[in-house]
Amino acid sequence: MAPISINSVLISESVDPRCRAILEENGIRVTEKQMMKKEELIAQIKDYDALVVRSATKVTADVIGAANNLKIVGRAGTGVDNVDVGAATKKGIIVMNTPSGNTISAAELTCALLMSLSRNVPQAAMSMKKGNWDRKQFMGAELYGKVLGIVGLGRIGKEVASRMQSFGMKTIGSDPITPPEVSASWGVQQMSLEQLWPQCDYITVHTPLMPATVGLLNDKTFAKCKKGVKVVNCARGGIIDEDALLRALESGQCGGAGLDVFVEEPPKNRSLVDHPNVISCPHLGASTKEAQARCGEDIALQIVDMVKGKKLVGAVNAQVFASTFSQDSHQLIKLGEAVGAVLHACSAAKKPFSNVEITTQGDCMKSSTEYMTSAILVGLLSHESGSCPNLINVLSLAKETGIVVEQTHCASDGAAEGVCKVEIVAGGCSYRASGAIQGGVPVLLGLSDSMFRQPVSLTGNLLFFKASASPQLLSSVAGLLATEGVQIESFSAPASQSGDLWYCVGVSSLLRDLGALNPLVKDAAQLSI
Numbered sequence: 001m002a003p004i005s006i007n008s009v010l011i012s013e014s015v016d017p018r019c020r021a022i023l024e025e026n027g028i029r030v031t032e033k034q035m036m037k038k039e040e041l042i043a044q045i046k047d048y049d050a051l052v053v054r055s056a057t058k059v060t061a062d063v064i065g066a067a068n069n070l071k072i073v074g075r076a077g078t079g080v081d082n083v084d085v086g087a088a089t090k091k092g093i094i095v096m097n098t099p100s101g102n103t104i105s106a107a108e109l110t111c112a113l114l115m116s117l118s119r120n121v122p123q124a125a126m127s128m129k130k131g132n133w134d135r136k137q138f139m140g141a142e143l144y145g146k147v148l149g150i151v152g153l154g155r156i157g158k159e160v161a162s163r164m165q166s167f168g169m170k171t172i173g174s175d176p177i178t179p180p181e182v183s184a185s186w187g188v189q190q191m192s193l194e195q196l197w198p199q200c201d202y203i204t205v206h207t208p209l210m211p212a213t214v215g216l217l218n219d220k221t222f223a224k225c226k227k228g229v230k231v232v233n234c235a236r237g238g239i240i241d242e243d244a245l246l247r248a249l250e251s252g253q254c255g256g257a258g259l260d261v262f263v264e265e266p267p268k269n270r271s272l273v274d275h276p277n278v279i280s281c282p283h284l285g286a287s288t289k290e291a292q293a294r295c296g297e298d299i300a301l302q303i304v305d306m307v308k309g310k311k312l313v314g315a316v317n318a319q320v321f322a323s324t325f326s327q328d329s330h331q332l333i334k335l336g337e338a339v340g341a342v343l344h345a346c347s348a349a350k351k352p353f354s355n356v357e358i359t360t361q362g363d364c365m366k367s368s369t370e371y372m373t374s375a376i377l378v379g380l381l382s383h384e385s386g387s388c389p390n391l392i393n394v395l396s397l398a399k400e401t402g403i404v405v406e407q408t409h410c411a412s413d414g415a416a417e418g419v420c421k422v423e424i425v426a427g428g429c430s431y432r433a434s435g436a437i438q439g440g441v442p443v444l445l446g447l448s449d450s451m452f453r454q455p456v457s458l459t460g461n462l463l464f465f466k467a468s469a470s471p472q473l474l475s476s477v478a479g480l481l482a483t484e485g486v487q488i489e490s491f492s493a494p495a496s497q498s499g500d501l502w503y504c505v506g507v508s509s510l511l512r513d514l515g516a517l518n519p520l521v522k523d524a525a526q527l528s529i
Helices: 017-025 038-047 061-066 085-090 103-119 121-129 155-165 180-185 193-199 219-224 242-251 289-307 327-346 363-381 394-400 473-483
Strands: 008-011 029-032 050-053 072-075 094-097 147-151 170-174 202-205 229-233 254-259 278-280 353-361 404-410 419-426 429-438 441-447 450-457 461-468 488-492 500-507 523-528
Touching: 008 017, 008 038, 017 029, 017 289, 038 061, 050 289, 061 085, 072 289, 085 094, 085 394, 094 289, 103 121, 103 155, 103 202, 103 229, 103 254, 103 278, 103 289, 147 155, 147 193, 155 170, 170 193, 193 219, 219 242, 242 254, 327 363, 327 419, 327 429, 327 441, 327 461, 327 523, 353 363, 363 394, 363 404, 363 419, 394 404, 441 500, 450 488, 450 500, 461 473, 473 488, 473 500
Parallel strands: 008 029, 008 050, 050 072, 072 094, 147 170, 147 202, 202 229, 229 254, 254 278, 353 404
Antiparallel strands: 353 419, 419 429, 429 441, 441 450, 461 500, 461 523, 488 500
Protein backbone atom coordinates (compact mmCIF):
# COMPACT_ATOMS: atom_id res chain seq x y z
CA MET A 1 0.00 0.00 0.00
CA ALA A 2 1.32 3.42 -0.83
CA PRO A 3 2.07 5.50 2.28
CA ILE A 4 -0.80 7.57 3.64
CA SER A 5 -0.16 11.27 4.08
CA ILE A 6 -0.62 12.43 7.68
CA ASN A 7 0.44 16.03 8.28
CA SER A 8 -1.57 16.98 11.37
CA VAL A 9 -2.77 15.11 14.44
CA LEU A 10 -5.25 16.23 17.10
CA ILE A 11 -4.76 14.66 20.54
CA SER A 12 -8.00 15.18 22.45
CA GLU A 13 -7.06 13.61 25.78
CA SER A 14 -4.14 13.33 28.16
CA VAL A 15 -1.62 10.88 26.71
CA ASP A 16 2.01 10.29 27.54
CA PRO A 17 4.32 13.05 26.21
CA ARG A 18 6.21 10.44 24.17
CA CYS A 19 3.21 10.27 21.83
CA ARG A 20 3.59 13.90 20.77
CA ALA A 21 7.39 13.68 20.69
CA ILE A 22 7.44 10.66 18.35
CA LEU A 23 4.92 12.22 15.97
CA GLU A 24 6.78 15.55 15.85
CA GLU A 25 10.14 13.81 15.36
CA ASN A 26 8.64 12.38 12.18
CA GLY A 27 7.48 15.72 10.81
CA ILE A 28 3.85 15.53 11.92
CA ARG A 29 2.24 18.64 13.39
CA VAL A 30 0.52 17.92 16.72
CA THR A 31 -2.19 19.87 18.55
CA GLU A 32 -3.34 18.89 22.04
CA LYS A 33 -6.80 20.06 23.16
CA GLN A 34 -8.33 18.30 26.13
CA MET A 35 -11.85 18.32 27.56
CA MET A 36 -13.46 19.43 24.30
CA LYS A 37 -17.23 19.35 24.10
CA LYS A 38 -18.80 17.46 21.22
CA GLU A 39 -19.64 20.68 19.32
CA GLU A 40 -16.07 21.92 19.65
CA LEU A 41 -14.63 18.62 18.41
CA ILE A 42 -17.00 18.67 15.42
CA ALA A 43 -15.82 22.21 14.59
CA GLN A 44 -12.13 21.36 15.00
CA ILE A 45 -11.87 17.92 13.41
CA LYS A 46 -12.07 19.16 9.81
CA ASP A 47 -8.54 20.57 10.12
CA TYR A 48 -6.81 17.29 11.00
CA ASP A 49 -5.64 14.10 9.27
CA ALA A 50 -5.61 11.97 12.44
CA LEU A 51 -7.25 11.96 15.86
CA VAL A 52 -5.73 10.33 18.96
CA VAL A 53 -8.11 9.57 21.85
CA ARG A 54 -8.33 7.48 25.00
CA SER A 55 -11.75 6.46 26.38
CA ALA A 56 -13.42 9.79 27.24
CA THR A 57 -13.69 11.26 23.72
CA LYS A 58 -16.79 9.95 21.92
CA VAL A 59 -15.97 9.72 18.22
CA THR A 60 -19.55 9.59 16.99
CA ALA A 61 -20.95 9.48 13.46
CA ASP A 62 -21.50 13.25 13.73
CA VAL A 63 -17.81 13.80 14.47
CA ILE A 64 -16.75 11.50 11.64
CA GLY A 65 -19.20 13.16 9.26
CA ALA A 66 -17.67 16.57 10.00
CA ALA A 67 -14.15 15.35 9.17
CA ASN A 68 -12.90 16.37 5.73
CA ASN A 69 -9.37 14.93 5.81
CA LEU A 70 -9.46 12.41 8.65
CA LYS A 71 -7.65 9.18 7.77
CA ILE A 72 -6.96 7.64 11.19
CA VAL A 73 -8.65 7.49 14.57
CA GLY A 74 -6.10 6.11 17.04
CA ARG A 75 -7.20 4.86 20.46
CA ALA A 76 -4.34 4.85 22.98
CA GLY A 77 -5.63 1.75 24.76
CA THR A 78 -7.55 -1.46 24.08
CA GLY A 79 -11.11 -1.53 22.79
CA VAL A 80 -12.75 1.07 20.57
CA ASP A 81 -16.29 1.18 21.93
CA ASN A 82 -16.09 4.98 22.14
CA VAL A 83 -15.58 5.12 18.35
CA ASP A 84 -18.32 4.57 15.76
CA VAL A 85 -16.30 2.04 13.76
CA GLY A 86 -19.07 1.52 11.20
CA ALA A 87 -19.26 5.23 10.34
CA ALA A 88 -15.46 5.43 10.15
CA THR A 89 -15.26 2.39 7.86
CA LYS A 90 -17.93 3.80 5.55
CA LYS A 91 -15.88 6.96 5.20
CA GLY A 92 -12.64 5.03 4.63
CA ILE A 93 -11.06 6.02 7.95
CA ILE A 94 -8.77 3.55 9.71
CA VAL A 95 -9.60 2.89 13.35
CA MET A 96 -6.70 1.49 15.37
CA ASN A 97 -5.99 0.73 19.00
CA THR A 98 -2.97 -0.40 21.00
CA PRO A 99 -3.92 -3.99 21.74
CA SER A 100 -0.99 -4.84 24.02
CA GLY A 101 -0.27 -1.49 25.70
CA ASN A 102 -2.24 -2.02 28.91
CA THR A 103 -2.28 -5.84 29.01
CA ILE A 104 -0.07 -6.18 32.09
CA SER A 105 -1.75 -3.34 33.99
CA ALA A 106 -5.26 -4.70 33.37
CA ALA A 107 -4.17 -8.24 34.29
CA GLU A 108 -2.51 -7.05 37.51
CA LEU A 109 -5.62 -5.09 38.59
CA THR A 110 -7.77 -8.16 37.93
CA CYS A 111 -5.50 -10.24 40.14
CA ALA A 112 -5.55 -7.51 42.82
CA LEU A 113 -9.37 -7.56 42.83
CA LEU A 114 -9.47 -11.37 43.00
CA MET A 115 -7.15 -11.29 46.02
CA SER A 116 -9.05 -8.44 47.63
CA LEU A 117 -12.34 -10.33 47.23
CA SER A 118 -10.86 -13.42 48.84
CA ARG A 119 -9.48 -11.56 51.89
CA ASN A 120 -11.77 -8.47 52.18
CA VAL A 121 -8.71 -6.22 52.09
CA PRO A 122 -10.39 -2.87 51.21
CA GLN A 123 -13.18 -3.36 53.72
CA ALA A 124 -10.72 -4.28 56.46
CA ALA A 125 -8.52 -1.28 55.65
CA MET A 126 -11.50 1.12 55.84
CA SER A 127 -12.61 -0.43 59.12
CA MET A 128 -9.12 0.11 60.58
CA LYS A 129 -9.18 3.76 59.50
CA LYS A 130 -12.39 4.17 61.50
CA GLY A 131 -10.58 2.90 64.60
CA ASN A 132 -12.03 -0.63 64.59
CA TRP A 133 -10.34 -4.01 65.10
CA ASP A 134 -12.83 -6.55 63.67
CA ARG A 135 -10.88 -9.72 62.91
CA LYS A 136 -13.93 -12.02 62.78
CA GLN A 137 -15.92 -9.74 60.48
CA PHE A 138 -13.33 -10.02 57.71
CA MET A 139 -12.78 -13.78 57.72
CA GLY A 140 -11.58 -14.67 54.21
CA ALA A 141 -10.83 -17.70 52.05
CA GLU A 142 -7.68 -18.99 50.39
CA LEU A 143 -7.36 -18.86 46.62
CA TYR A 144 -5.31 -22.06 46.73
CA GLY A 145 -7.20 -24.96 45.18
CA LYS A 146 -10.10 -22.82 44.03
CA VAL A 147 -11.43 -22.79 40.44
CA LEU A 148 -11.08 -19.58 38.41
CA GLY A 149 -13.22 -19.27 35.29
CA ILE A 150 -11.75 -16.91 32.68
CA VAL A 151 -14.24 -15.79 30.04
CA GLY A 152 -12.16 -14.41 27.15
CA LEU A 153 -8.70 -15.88 26.60
CA GLY A 154 -6.91 -13.10 24.77
CA ARG A 155 -3.79 -11.31 25.95
CA ILE A 156 -5.21 -10.19 29.30
CA GLY A 157 -6.98 -13.48 30.05
CA LYS A 158 -3.73 -15.34 29.42
CA GLU A 159 -1.76 -13.08 31.77
CA VAL A 160 -4.39 -13.41 34.51
CA ALA A 161 -4.26 -17.20 34.17
CA SER A 162 -0.48 -17.42 34.56
CA ARG A 163 -0.50 -15.17 37.62
CA MET A 164 -3.38 -16.89 39.41
CA GLN A 165 -1.92 -20.34 38.71
CA SER A 166 1.01 -19.27 40.91
CA PHE A 167 -1.53 -19.05 43.77
CA GLY A 168 -2.47 -22.65 43.14
CA MET A 169 -5.78 -21.89 41.43
CA LYS A 170 -7.20 -24.23 38.81
CA THR A 171 -7.87 -22.18 35.66
CA ILE A 172 -10.64 -23.04 33.23
CA GLY A 173 -11.94 -20.81 30.46
CA SER A 174 -14.04 -20.18 27.40
CA ASP A 175 -13.23 -18.34 24.18
CA PRO A 176 -14.69 -18.63 20.65
CA ILE A 177 -11.42 -17.67 18.94
CA THR A 178 -8.43 -19.03 20.89
CA PRO A 179 -7.96 -22.73 20.00
CA PRO A 180 -8.29 -25.11 23.00
CA GLU A 181 -4.84 -26.58 22.37
CA VAL A 182 -3.32 -23.06 22.58
CA SER A 183 -4.97 -22.21 25.91
CA ALA A 184 -4.06 -25.69 27.19
CA SER A 185 -0.39 -24.87 26.55
CA TRP A 186 -0.66 -22.13 29.20
CA GLY A 187 -2.65 -24.15 31.67
CA VAL A 188 -6.26 -23.26 30.88
CA GLN A 189 -8.75 -26.00 30.10
CA GLN A 190 -11.34 -24.72 27.64
CA MET A 191 -15.01 -25.60 27.71
CA SER A 192 -18.41 -24.15 26.83
CA LEU A 193 -19.92 -21.47 29.07
CA GLU A 194 -22.66 -23.91 30.08
CA GLN A 195 -19.97 -26.29 31.38
CA LEU A 196 -17.96 -23.46 32.97
CA TRP A 197 -20.57 -21.69 35.13
CA PRO A 198 -21.24 -24.47 37.69
CA GLN A 199 -17.54 -25.21 38.32
CA CYS A 200 -16.25 -21.75 39.27
CA ASP A 201 -15.46 -20.31 42.66
CA TYR A 202 -14.36 -17.09 40.92
CA ILE A 203 -15.18 -15.72 37.46
CA THR A 204 -13.37 -12.94 35.58
CA VAL A 205 -14.43 -11.58 32.19
CA HIS A 206 -12.04 -10.35 29.49
CA THR A 207 -14.12 -10.01 26.33
CA PRO A 208 -14.87 -7.00 24.14
CA LEU A 209 -18.27 -5.35 24.58
CA MET A 210 -20.47 -6.32 21.65
CA PRO A 211 -24.02 -7.63 21.18
CA ALA A 212 -22.97 -11.23 21.92
CA THR A 213 -21.32 -10.29 25.24
CA VAL A 214 -23.80 -7.76 26.66
CA GLY A 215 -25.26 -9.29 29.83
CA LEU A 216 -23.11 -12.41 29.54
CA LEU A 217 -23.54 -12.86 33.28
CA ASN A 218 -27.27 -12.41 33.97
CA ASP A 219 -30.03 -13.86 36.15
CA LYS A 220 -30.03 -17.17 34.25
CA THR A 221 -26.25 -17.61 34.28
CA PHE A 222 -25.89 -16.59 37.93
CA ALA A 223 -28.47 -19.28 38.74
CA LYS A 224 -26.19 -21.88 37.09
CA CYS A 225 -23.17 -20.83 39.18
CA LYS A 226 -22.07 -22.09 42.60
CA LYS A 227 -23.76 -20.27 45.45
CA GLY A 228 -21.39 -17.54 46.65
CA VAL A 229 -19.42 -17.27 43.41
CA LYS A 230 -17.27 -14.14 43.23
CA VAL A 231 -16.97 -12.17 39.98
CA VAL A 232 -14.56 -9.58 38.57
CA ASN A 233 -15.02 -7.22 35.62
CA CYS A 234 -12.00 -5.19 34.49
CA ALA A 235 -13.05 -5.33 30.83
CA ARG A 236 -16.13 -3.30 29.88
CA GLY A 237 -19.25 -2.20 31.74
CA GLY A 238 -22.30 -4.20 30.64
CA ILE A 239 -20.66 -7.60 30.19
CA ILE A 240 -22.07 -8.39 33.64
CA ASP A 241 -25.73 -7.33 33.87
CA GLU A 242 -25.61 -4.81 36.73
CA ASP A 243 -29.21 -5.32 37.85
CA ALA A 244 -28.78 -9.10 37.84
CA LEU A 245 -25.52 -8.76 39.77
CA LEU A 246 -27.24 -6.68 42.46
CA ARG A 247 -30.01 -9.28 42.78
CA ALA A 248 -27.41 -12.07 43.03
CA LEU A 249 -25.50 -10.16 45.72
CA GLU A 250 -28.67 -9.54 47.72
CA SER A 251 -29.68 -13.21 47.56
CA GLY A 252 -26.19 -14.48 48.34
CA GLN A 253 -25.94 -16.32 45.02
CA CYS A 254 -23.00 -14.00 44.31
CA GLY A 255 -20.60 -13.70 47.25
CA GLY A 256 -18.80 -10.59 46.05
CA ALA A 257 -17.83 -8.54 43.01
CA GLY A 258 -14.77 -6.58 41.95
CA LEU A 259 -15.79 -3.92 39.44
CA ASP A 260 -13.46 -1.56 37.61
CA VAL A 261 -15.98 -0.69 34.87
CA PHE A 262 -19.64 0.29 34.72
CA VAL A 263 -22.32 0.77 32.06
CA GLU A 264 -22.46 4.44 33.00
CA GLU A 265 -19.18 6.07 34.08
CA PRO A 266 -19.21 7.52 36.62
CA PRO A 267 -22.26 5.51 37.80
CA LYS A 268 -25.17 7.63 38.99
CA ASN A 269 -26.88 4.58 40.43
CA ARG A 270 -24.73 3.83 43.49
CA SER A 271 -26.42 0.55 44.47
CA LEU A 272 -23.50 -1.62 43.43
CA VAL A 273 -20.76 0.79 44.54
CA ASP A 274 -22.32 1.07 48.01
CA HIS A 275 -22.91 -2.66 48.46
CA PRO A 276 -20.71 -4.06 51.27
CA ASN A 277 -19.62 -7.04 49.13
CA VAL A 278 -18.54 -4.95 46.15
CA ILE A 279 -15.02 -3.62 45.66
CA SER A 280 -15.11 -0.89 43.03
CA CYS A 281 -12.54 1.23 41.22
CA PRO A 282 -12.98 4.23 38.86
CA HIS A 283 -11.86 2.43 35.66
CA LEU A 284 -8.21 2.02 36.66
CA GLY A 285 -7.34 -0.93 34.39
CA ALA A 286 -4.94 1.09 32.25
CA SER A 287 -4.12 3.69 34.90
CA THR A 288 -0.47 2.94 35.51
CA LYS A 289 2.45 5.08 34.45
CA GLU A 290 3.84 2.15 32.49
CA ALA A 291 0.60 1.42 30.60
CA GLN A 292 0.03 5.07 29.73
CA ALA A 293 3.61 5.45 28.50
CA ARG A 294 3.32 2.24 26.49
CA CYS A 295 -0.08 3.10 24.93
CA GLY A 296 0.95 6.67 24.05
CA GLU A 297 4.18 5.47 22.50
CA ASP A 298 2.51 2.55 20.71
CA ILE A 299 -0.20 4.62 19.01
CA ALA A 300 2.38 7.17 17.80
CA LEU A 301 4.69 4.47 16.43
CA GLN A 302 1.76 2.69 14.75
CA ILE A 303 0.74 5.91 13.00
CA VAL A 304 4.34 6.62 11.91
CA ASP A 305 4.83 3.06 10.61
CA MET A 306 1.66 3.30 8.57
CA VAL A 307 2.57 6.73 7.19
CA LYS A 308 5.95 5.34 6.10
CA GLY A 309 4.30 2.30 4.50
CA LYS A 310 6.13 -0.12 6.81
CA LYS A 311 3.30 -2.01 8.49
CA LEU A 312 -0.16 -1.66 9.97
CA VAL A 313 -0.70 -2.77 13.58
CA GLY A 314 -3.82 -2.53 15.71
CA ALA A 315 -6.27 -1.72 12.90
CA VAL A 316 -9.72 -2.98 13.88
CA ASN A 317 -11.51 -2.19 10.61
CA ALA A 318 -8.81 -2.53 7.95
CA GLN A 319 -7.70 -6.15 8.01
CA VAL A 320 -7.38 -6.22 4.21
CA PHE A 321 -5.22 -3.12 4.45
CA ALA A 322 -2.82 -4.77 6.91
CA SER A 323 -1.76 -7.39 4.33
CA THR A 324 -0.71 -4.82 1.74
CA PHE A 325 2.55 -3.60 3.27
CA SER A 326 5.02 -5.23 0.87
CA GLN A 327 6.58 -4.24 -2.44
CA ASP A 328 4.78 -7.03 -4.32
CA SER A 329 1.42 -5.93 -2.97
CA HIS A 330 2.02 -2.33 -4.10
CA GLN A 331 2.33 -3.51 -7.70
CA LEU A 332 -0.71 -5.79 -7.45
CA ILE A 333 -2.83 -3.00 -5.99
CA LYS A 334 -1.81 -0.75 -8.90
CA LEU A 335 -2.76 -3.56 -11.27
CA GLY A 336 -6.15 -4.06 -9.62
CA GLU A 337 -7.01 -0.36 -9.60
CA ALA A 338 -5.90 -0.01 -13.24
CA VAL A 339 -7.93 -3.01 -14.45
CA GLY A 340 -10.96 -1.68 -12.53
CA ALA A 341 -10.48 1.75 -14.10
CA VAL A 342 -10.31 0.24 -17.62
CA LEU A 343 -13.56 -1.65 -17.07
CA HIS A 344 -15.19 1.48 -15.64
CA ALA A 345 -14.21 3.51 -18.70
CA CYS A 346 -15.32 0.87 -21.20
CA SER A 347 -18.69 0.26 -19.52
CA ALA A 348 -19.44 3.88 -18.59
CA ALA A 349 -22.47 4.11 -20.86
CA LYS A 350 -24.00 0.90 -19.49
CA LYS A 351 -24.21 1.55 -15.74
CA PRO A 352 -25.25 0.67 -13.08
CA PHE A 353 -22.93 -2.17 -12.15
CA SER A 354 -24.66 -5.24 -10.75
CA ASN A 355 -22.06 -8.01 -10.56
CA VAL A 356 -18.29 -8.19 -10.23
CA GLU A 357 -16.51 -11.55 -10.42
CA ILE A 358 -12.79 -11.62 -9.67
CA THR A 359 -10.49 -14.61 -10.15
CA THR A 360 -6.83 -14.67 -9.16
CA GLN A 361 -4.73 -17.39 -10.72
CA GLY A 362 -1.43 -18.97 -9.68
CA ASP A 363 0.42 -19.54 -6.42
CA CYS A 364 2.02 -16.08 -6.47
CA MET A 365 -1.45 -14.51 -6.11
CA LYS A 366 -2.90 -16.92 -3.55
CA SER A 367 -2.55 -14.53 -0.62
CA SER A 368 -3.59 -11.43 -2.57
CA THR A 369 -7.19 -12.27 -3.51
CA GLU A 370 -8.81 -10.09 -0.82
CA TYR A 371 -6.86 -6.89 -1.38
CA MET A 372 -6.90 -7.43 -5.17
CA THR A 373 -10.70 -7.54 -4.96
CA SER A 374 -10.74 -4.27 -3.00
CA ALA A 375 -8.25 -2.64 -5.38
CA ILE A 376 -10.29 -3.59 -8.46
CA LEU A 377 -13.45 -2.19 -6.86
CA VAL A 378 -11.60 1.05 -6.03
CA GLY A 379 -10.68 1.44 -9.71
CA LEU A 380 -14.20 0.54 -10.80
CA LEU A 381 -16.01 2.90 -8.41
CA SER A 382 -13.58 5.82 -8.08
CA HIS A 383 -15.34 7.95 -10.65
CA GLU A 384 -18.87 7.38 -9.37
CA SER A 385 -20.48 10.60 -8.15
CA GLY A 386 -20.41 11.06 -4.39
CA SER A 387 -18.14 8.07 -3.95
CA CYS A 388 -14.63 8.23 -2.43
CA PRO A 389 -13.65 4.56 -2.23
CA ASN A 390 -10.44 3.20 -0.74
CA LEU A 391 -9.28 -0.24 0.37
CA ILE A 392 -11.05 0.17 3.72
CA ASN A 393 -14.56 1.18 2.68
CA VAL A 394 -14.94 -0.09 -0.88
CA LEU A 395 -16.53 -3.45 -0.04
CA SER A 396 -19.21 -1.79 2.09
CA LEU A 397 -19.77 0.86 -0.63
CA ALA A 398 -20.21 -1.89 -3.23
CA LYS A 399 -22.70 -3.70 -0.98
CA GLU A 400 -24.64 -0.47 -0.37
CA THR A 401 -25.00 0.13 -4.09
CA GLY A 402 -26.27 -3.41 -4.68
CA ILE A 403 -23.18 -4.81 -6.39
CA VAL A 404 -22.74 -8.56 -5.89
CA VAL A 405 -19.02 -9.31 -5.52
CA GLU A 406 -17.58 -12.80 -5.96
CA GLN A 407 -13.91 -13.67 -5.51
CA THR A 408 -12.15 -16.96 -6.20
CA HIS A 409 -8.63 -18.27 -6.55
CA CYS A 410 -7.51 -21.10 -8.78
CA ALA A 411 -4.27 -22.88 -9.58
CA SER A 412 -2.20 -21.84 -12.55
CA ASP A 413 -3.08 -23.52 -15.83
CA GLY A 414 0.54 -23.28 -16.92
CA ALA A 415 0.05 -20.38 -19.27
CA ALA A 416 -1.62 -18.09 -16.77
CA GLU A 417 0.58 -17.81 -13.66
CA GLY A 418 -0.03 -14.61 -11.71
CA VAL A 419 -3.06 -13.48 -13.72
CA CYS A 420 -6.08 -11.58 -12.46
CA LYS A 421 -9.34 -11.96 -14.38
CA VAL A 422 -12.34 -9.69 -13.84
CA GLU A 423 -15.84 -9.87 -15.26
CA ILE A 424 -18.42 -7.19 -14.57
CA VAL A 425 -22.06 -6.84 -15.50
CA ALA A 426 -23.15 -3.27 -16.21
CA GLY A 427 -26.60 -2.41 -17.53
CA GLY A 428 -27.12 -6.07 -18.40
CA CYS A 429 -23.95 -6.21 -20.53
CA SER A 430 -20.86 -8.23 -19.64
CA TYR A 431 -17.31 -6.87 -19.81
CA ARG A 432 -14.14 -8.87 -19.08
CA ALA A 433 -10.52 -7.94 -18.54
CA SER A 434 -7.38 -9.80 -17.54
CA GLY A 435 -4.11 -8.40 -16.27
CA ALA A 436 -0.76 -9.31 -14.77
CA ILE A 437 2.54 -7.83 -13.61
CA GLN A 438 5.28 -8.07 -16.25
CA GLY A 439 8.72 -6.61 -15.65
CA GLY A 440 7.42 -4.86 -12.56
CA VAL A 441 4.72 -3.05 -14.59
CA PRO A 442 0.92 -3.67 -14.55
CA VAL A 443 -0.25 -4.81 -17.98
CA LEU A 444 -3.61 -5.57 -19.57
CA LEU A 445 -3.60 -8.95 -21.33
CA GLY A 446 -7.10 -8.90 -22.71
CA LEU A 447 -10.35 -6.94 -22.88
CA SER A 448 -13.63 -8.82 -23.44
CA ASP A 449 -13.06 -10.99 -26.55
CA SER A 450 -9.77 -9.33 -27.47
CA MET A 451 -6.48 -10.85 -26.31
CA PHE A 452 -3.72 -8.39 -27.16
CA ARG A 453 -0.67 -9.52 -29.14
CA GLN A 454 1.43 -7.14 -27.05
CA PRO A 455 0.17 -6.59 -23.48
CA VAL A 456 -0.97 -3.03 -22.83
CA SER A 457 1.19 -1.19 -20.32
CA LEU A 458 -1.28 0.32 -17.86
CA THR A 459 0.38 3.71 -17.55
CA GLY A 460 -0.16 7.11 -19.14
CA ASN A 461 -3.02 8.15 -21.43
CA LEU A 462 -4.83 5.22 -22.98
CA LEU A 463 -7.48 5.20 -25.70
CA PHE A 464 -9.50 2.02 -26.21
CA PHE A 465 -11.73 1.57 -29.21
CA LYS A 466 -13.79 -1.27 -30.71
CA ALA A 467 -13.71 -1.71 -34.47
CA SER A 468 -13.58 -4.29 -37.25
CA ALA A 469 -10.08 -5.21 -38.38
CA SER A 470 -8.91 -3.60 -41.64
CA PRO A 471 -5.49 -2.75 -43.13
CA GLN A 472 -6.34 0.98 -43.05
CA LEU A 473 -7.63 1.08 -39.43
CA LEU A 474 -4.44 2.25 -37.72
CA SER A 475 -3.59 4.89 -40.34
CA SER A 476 -7.18 6.17 -40.36
CA VAL A 477 -7.28 6.47 -36.55
CA ALA A 478 -3.83 8.04 -36.49
CA GLY A 479 -4.89 10.63 -39.07
CA LEU A 480 -8.06 11.48 -37.21
CA LEU A 481 -6.18 11.83 -33.92
CA ALA A 482 -3.57 14.03 -35.60
CA THR A 483 -6.26 16.46 -36.70
CA GLU A 484 -7.23 16.69 -32.99
CA GLY A 485 -3.62 17.40 -32.01
CA VAL A 486 -3.13 13.95 -30.45
CA GLN A 487 -0.16 11.71 -31.28
CA ILE A 488 -0.06 7.91 -31.02
CA GLU A 489 2.77 6.68 -28.78
CA SER A 490 1.97 2.94 -28.74
CA PHE A 491 -0.46 0.54 -30.38
CA SER A 492 -1.81 -2.81 -29.14
CA ALA A 493 -3.89 -4.91 -31.50
CA PRO A 494 -5.90 -8.06 -30.75
CA ALA A 495 -4.47 -11.44 -31.82
CA SER A 496 -7.73 -12.36 -33.55
CA GLN A 497 -8.70 -10.54 -36.74
CA SER A 498 -12.40 -11.46 -36.99
CA GLY A 499 -15.39 -9.52 -35.71
CA ASP A 500 -15.56 -6.33 -33.69
CA LEU A 501 -12.55 -6.22 -31.35
CA TRP A 502 -10.93 -3.88 -28.86
CA TYR A 503 -7.73 -2.04 -29.73
CA CYS A 504 -5.65 0.17 -27.48
CA VAL A 505 -3.41 3.14 -28.31
CA GLY A 506 -1.20 5.05 -25.96
CA VAL A 507 -1.70 8.73 -26.76
CA SER A 508 0.05 12.01 -25.98
CA SER A 509 -3.15 13.47 -24.52
CA LEU A 510 -6.79 12.55 -24.11
CA LEU A 511 -9.36 13.53 -26.73
CA ARG A 512 -11.68 16.38 -25.86
CA ASP A 513 -14.56 14.52 -27.51
CA LEU A 514 -14.62 10.79 -28.22
CA GLY A 515 -17.28 11.49 -30.83
CA ALA A 516 -14.44 12.64 -33.09
CA LEU A 517 -13.67 8.93 -33.72
CA ASN A 518 -17.07 8.37 -35.41
CA PRO A 519 -17.72 6.64 -37.74
CA LEU A 520 -14.38 4.77 -37.66
CA VAL A 521 -15.15 2.88 -34.42
CA LYS A 522 -18.14 1.16 -32.85
CA ASP A 523 -17.26 2.08 -29.26
CA ALA A 524 -14.52 4.02 -27.49
CA ALA A 525 -13.23 4.83 -24.02
CA GLN A 526 -10.24 6.69 -22.63
CA LEU A 527 -8.53 7.16 -19.30
CA SER A 528 -5.34 8.42 -17.73
CA ILE A 529 -3.50 6.10 -15.32
